[in-house]
Amino acid sequence: MTPDYTLAELCIAAAAEAWRGDGEILASGLGLVPRLAAGLARLTFAPDLMLTDGECLLVAEPVPVGRRPADYRPPVEGWLPFRRVFDLLWSGRRHAMTMPTQIDRSGAINISYIGGTFQKPKIQLLGVRGIPGNTINHPCSFFVPDHSRRTFVERVDMASGAGYDPARWEPGVRRDLHALRLVVTNLAVLDFAGPDHAMRLRSIHPGVTLDQVEAATSFPLARAADLGTTPAPSAEQLRLIRTVLDPHDARATVFKK
Amino acid sequence: MADKRRTLAEVVAELRDGMTIGIGGWGARRKPMALVRAILRSPLRDLTVVSYGGPDVGLLCAAGKVRKLVFGFVSLDLIPLDPHFRMARQTGALQVMELDEGMIQWGLRAAMLRLPFLPIRAGLATDVTRLQAELATVVSPYADGERLLAMPALPLDAALVHVDHADARGNAQILGPDPYFDDLFCGAATRRYVTCERIVATESFADHGCLHTLVLDRGMVDAVVEAPLGAHPTSCSPAYGIDLEHLKTYCAATAPDAWADYRARFVDVDDVAYGDAVGGAARIHAIPPPIF
Incomplete structure (x- = not known):
């Protein structure tokens, strides 16, 4: 039977869970799926989340993607130029x-370069951007x-962001502000609740096998005791994604065929 | 009262080889591109550039002007990566200081406030600190004893920024939705150069926007240049958006022949010829603000 939702829609619904219980904080989804996921969380179980227009305005409702x-x-409720984003993110x-x-x-995580050396990278990417500040704050x-x-x-x-490897943390650096929550992929949902905060498999997407996930990962994955299947998006979630958040179906471009 | 109006060429003539130059704006937004192109036309070399990088960095790299780049990213916003910057990095041609976006803000602020450093957490527990020995930590002298990164001041020899309006005395007005860190770039610099879409009468600032748009005062500015479309192909919201079409032409101009052709058409030309080459002022003013 053909599922009545797409992989992108499954991922959006799974990624929205990242913000469950976060309260009145800024939810920043950078990239299409994260942005739609933040909007979905805001419209469903996390009504106090704050969102931006992707530039410098706080908006009371998610701004639909595309034309x-x-x-x-946009339903503007505040002003958030970059300097205030920094203030806000340093405040946690x-x-x-x-x-x-x-x-x-x-x-x-790495968004800086791939291969070669810091002095002469093989493939230069963006640079660390705000990732060091985000991950430690x-x-x-x-x-x-x-x-x-x-x-x-x-x-x-290149470690653009801080992970849980204790060898990377100098004595005296505050670690209690650092929290990595969810990793959503095209195959699975993972978190960092393994031994010593190691990455842990939490659910596997419908139609994907454990072998597939493990074969696609270069390191051993811990497994949640209740490891199961990633839940399908609800009819209401699909309605919000399709008609409110992403009416032009930009999400169709997320997974290359 | 000093009249600070200058031409692009007069400003560039004040710059020297080896200077540290900070460039305002952010990515493909409100970059002083007319001034950057004027630097490309000059013999200046060995520059250290501090920037929230966009095509300003790419152009300077393509022209071989940059010895060292202090950056957090280089992006064209609507096109994520800048091929000219990537090429410079991938040939090992650039010295770099790669910093978190907030670290750059902090370094500029420290320089502005004449402090040797400001404490920050960003960068700790990452390769930003592991790979760059010039970044050191400090321990809080108070009971908490926390170890923090001491972000060194980033003093600039010159700051280049582009705004909507300035008066002849150097007061400047930014009408766009984000001032970025242009005030900090000016604050951190010995010489401060502002290009603007239009030079206006001081009394008219209030007619154009609220008091919050008066971001730079004349004490922060040494020279102003009227440079209409001076941010193109980056945006100068609300006057015009990012010229995606031009950025595609720019991105395609990486091979030596293509770069020579780009230079001939868009760099080694005067302002009038540049305006014509990019389709005229009416076309640029019709580019809508970007949708992010």
Whole structure:
């Protein structure tokens, strides 16, 4: 039977769970699926979450993705230029979901470069951006659309973000502000509740096998005691995704065929 | 009262080889691109550039002007990666200091406040600190004893920023939704250069926007240049958006021949010819603000 939802919709619903119970903080979803997931959380079980228009306005309702009617005005409730984003994230009142190029067992992520050396990278990416500040100051989650041994690596080529590996933490550095929550991929949902905060498999997407997930990961994965199948999005979640958050179906482009 | 109006060429003539130059704006937003192109036309070299990088960094790298780059990212926003910057990195041609976005803000603020450093957590427990020995930590002298990163001041020899309006005395007005860190770039710099869409009468600032748009005062500015479309191909919201079409042309100009052609059409030309080459002021003013 053909499922009545897409993989992107499953991932959006699974990723929304990252913000459950977060209260009145800024939910930053950077990238299409994280952004739709933050909007979905806000419209369903996390009504106090704060959202932006993707630039510098706080908006009372999620701004739909893509072209909008000519008379559309974002429902502005506040002003959040970059300097205030920094103030806010250093204060801890934010939970961001980003899309790393590499991630390791300890949750260290890389968006800076792949291969070569720091002085002469083989493939230059963005640079560390705000990831060092995000990961050490407030909860972070991740979305990885291509779960593979290239993305789930033994050791990231550059640790742009802080993971749980104790060897990377100097004595005296505050670790209590650091919290890595959820990793959603095209195959599974993971967290960091394994031994010593190691990455742990929490649920596997419908139609995917445990072998597939393990074969696509360069390190051993802990498993949740109640490891199960990622729940399908509800009819109401699908309605919100399809008609309110992403009316032009930008999410159809997330997974390359 | 000093009249600080200058031309692009006069400003560039004040810059020297080896200077540390901070460039305002963010990614593909409100970058002083007319001034950057004027630097490309000059013999200046060996610059250290501090920037929330966009095509300003890419152009300077493509022209071989940059010895060292202090950056958190280089992105064209609507196009995630800048190919000219990537090429410079991947050939090992650049010295870099790679920092969290907030660390750059902190370094500029420290320089502005004449402090040697400001404490910050960003960068700890990452390769930002492991790979860069010039970044050191300090321990709080108070009961908490917390170890923090001591973000060193980033003093600038010159700051370049682009705004909507300025008066002849150097007061400047930013009408866009985000001032980014232009005030900190000016605060951290010995010489502060502002280009603007239009030079206006001081009395008219209030007609154009609320008091909060008056981001730079004349004590923070040494020279102003009227440079209409001076941020193109980056945005100068609300006057014009990011010129995605032009950025695609720019991104395609990486091979030596293509770069030479890009230079001839868009860099080694005067302002009038540039405006014509990119489709005219009416076309640029019609580019809507980006949707992020």
